[in-house]
Amino acid sequence: MGAAFQAFQTAIVFIVIIVIIGWAFWPKNKDKFERTAESIFDEDKQKDLAKREKQESKNNE
Numbered sequence: 001m002g003a004a005f006q007a008f009q010t011a012i013v014f015i016v017i018i019v020i021i022g023w024a025f026w027p028k029n030k031d032k033f034e035r036t037a038e039s040i041f042d043e044d045k046q047k048d049l050a051k052r053e054k055q056e057s058k059n060n061e
Contacts, residue, residue, distance in 0.1 A: 023029065 024033075
């Protein structure tokens with residue numbers, strides 16, 4: 001494998017990295033990423049609510 005092939009391979013990897021970074025910061029994807037990030041907190045809220053309801057039902061018995 002020659003130096004030309006290694007240079008070509010390096011250029012391809014560099015371009016792929018630039019494309020991935022561009023896709024991640026593209027304004028169209030911002031809402032989708034924010035919803036995905038917030039979904040973690042939504043799951044915690046649902047678990048807390050279920051735990052509180054269970055605890056309240058025990059207290060009412």
